Amino acid sequence: MKDKESETTAKGSKDRIDNTKGEGGEEDDPRKKAVKEEVKTFRPARLPLVLCHGFSGFDSLGQNPDFRFDYWRGVRDALEEIGCTVLAARVPPFAGIEQRAKKLRDFIEQAVPHGSEVNLIGHSMGGLDCRYLISHLKSPHFTVKSLTTLATPHHGSSFADYVMTDIVGVVRLEAFWTMLNMVGVERGAAENLTTHYLRDKFNPGTPDDPKVRYFSYAASFQPGFFSRFRFPWQVIMAREGPNDGLVSVESAKWGKFVRTIPNADHMDLMNWINALAWSRARFPWILGGSSHDPEGRPKGAFEMDNDEEGDRSQRAEIPPLFNAIELYLEISDMLHEHGL
Numbered sequence: 001m002k003d004k005e006s007e008t009t010a011k012g013s014k015d016r017i018d019n020t021k022g023e024g025g026e027e028d029d030p031r032k033k034a035v036k037e038e039v040k041t042f043r044p045a046r047l048p049l050v051l052c053h054g055f056s057g058f059d060s061l062g063q064n065p066d067f068r069f070d071y072w073r074g075v076r077d078a079l080e081e082i083g084c085t086v087l088a089a090r091v092p093p094f095a096g097i098e099q100r101a102k103k104l105r106d107f108i109e110q111a112v113p114h115g116s117e118v119n120l121i122g123h124s125m126g127g128l129d130c131r132y133l134i135s136h137l138k139s140p141h142f143t144v145k146s147l148t149t150l151a152t153p154h155h156g157s158s159f160a161d162y163v164m165t166d167i168v169g170v171v172r173l174e175a176f177w178t179m180l181n182m183v184g185v186e187r188g189a190a191e192n193l194t195t196h197y198l199r200d201k202f203n204p205g206t207p208d209d210p211k212v213r214y215f216s217y218a219a220s221f222q223p224g225f226f227s228r229f230r231f232p233w234q235v236i237m238a239r240e241g242p243n244d245g246l247v248s249v250e251s252a253k254w255g256k257f258v259r260t261i262p263n264a265d266h267m268d269l270m271n272w273i274n275a276l277a278w279s280r281a282r283f284p285w286i287l288g289g290s291s292h293d294p295e296g297r298p299k300g301a302f303e304m305d306n307d308e309e310g311d312r313s314q315r316a317e318i319p320p321l322f323n324a325i326e327l328y329l330e331i332s333d334m335l336h337e338h339g340l
Contacts, residue, residue, distance in 0.1 A: 042329035043336040044083035047119050047145055050108060051075070051088045053270075054124025055189060073271040078325045084332055087111050091129060097192045097202070100125070101132040109141040116142045119340055121331065123269060124247065125193065127152025127216075127254075128202070135206045146213040146340045147255070148331055150269050151244050154203070154216070155251040156195030158239040159232040164194055195251075213338060214255020217327075219244035219264040229265050244269070258334070264322040271324035 051072050076086045089107045091100040112118060122130040127149030134144050153160075191197055208214055220242040223230040229245025240248035246266040261269070 042082055042333040044079075045119055045332045045335040045340060047117050047335070047340055048085040048087060048112060049079060049332070049335075050104075050111075050118050050120050051086065052104060052120055052122040052126035052130055053089070053091070053093075054122075054126045055093065055193070074325055075271055075328045079328060079332055082329065082332065091126075094189050096189050097125070097128050097132050098136075100129040101137055104129050105133050105137045105139055109139055112142050114141050117145045118142055119146045119148070119335055120144055121148045121150070121328075122152055123150045124152055124266065127154070128192065128198075131206055131208075131254075132202075134209050134212055144209075144212055146215065146335060146338070148215040148217070148335070149252070149254060150217050150327075151219050151247045151252050151266055152216065152254065153193055153247045153251045154198065154254040156198035157193050157236065157247055157251065158195060159235050159246060160190060160193040161195055161239075162232075162235045164190065208255065213340065215331075215334070216252055216254040216257050217259060217261060218247070218249040218252035218257070219261040219266065219269055220249055221245070221263050221265050221268075223265075227265070228267075261322060261327065264324075268322060268324060269327070 053072075072088055076088060079086045087108070089104050091103040091107070095103075108118060120130040120134075122128070127147070130144075130147045130149070131154075134147060192202070221233075221244060223233045223245065227233065227245070233243060233245045236243040236246070236248050240250055242249045242260075244264065244266045249260050
């Protein structure tokens with residue numbers, strides 16, 4: 001039985017980077033080459049995995065498989081290949097934490113058999129939804145055994161503070177909420193991400209469940225001149241330190257902190273890195289891409305100046321490429337190790 005499991009996981013891990021299928025052959029895809037050089041074995045999580053998206057997120061857009069866009073691009077397929085049971089939740093994208101958590105509970109109750117145990121994986125605000133569900137919305141239908149958060153602002157985001165205080169301001173705040181409500185964004189959605197709300201209200205009122213295992217990951221990168229997160233990164237860097245463009249490393253720490261993922265911005269963690277990377281490589285005049293240039297050198301997201309002499313001379317000192325698929329397989333293996 002053990003040999004069969006090892007054979008299955010090895011096959012899944014060998015094929016895990018096929019998420020770039022349709023975006024160029026292997027000969028022009030350095031990420032495929034780099035990953036295939038060292039095939040690792042990942043074990044499937046023992047319990048179902050529920051993927052919980054962040055603010056403004058979704059599970060997938062579009063019904064046609066050829067034109068569908070997934071929030072967790074390629075992640076579900078890769079996890080299922082090694083034997084995981086995976087569910088991708090959808091909650092109101094612009095609602096507050098409480099409403100999103102209630103919808104998450106409803107989704108899980110409808111998706112799993114009565115008496116099930118599940119592992120939650122939350123990206124960004126999705127991790128806060130999960131914490132609220134665990135602490136305040138106990139379900140007789142299922143039991144949460146673990147929560148793994150990726151770049152979740154457990155202690156708030158100073159960029160949310162900047163938007164609410166420096167840009168909007170107290171005087172214009174009510175008018176700002178009225179405008180947001182007109183386009184479907186609830187007041188709680190943005191307010192729930194500020195450091196004041198998380199530090200003084202949410203965290204004190206949302207204690208961890210001692211029966212649940214909590215794991216967390218952070219991300220950090222250095223933005224290039226044309227990075228999509230250059231400005232918010234600068235705001236957060238000045239106030240909190242290293243960050244992924246929206247959430248600082250310190251804010252992302254909760255429960256057992258596993259590690260900081262280098263050379264990855266906030267969107268890279270959903271594997272959107274591969275969705276645009278090769279289009280940018282082929283059409284460099286378009287502001288699209290990821291944190292990496294076509295030769296595999298880490299750069300700030302949407303960076304275009306990849307011909308700097310300093311980049312070439314420092315290539316050997318740069319950490320390995322970030323591979324989102326491998327990250328989720330790593331999480332699966334970690335949960336398996338903990339019997340989850």
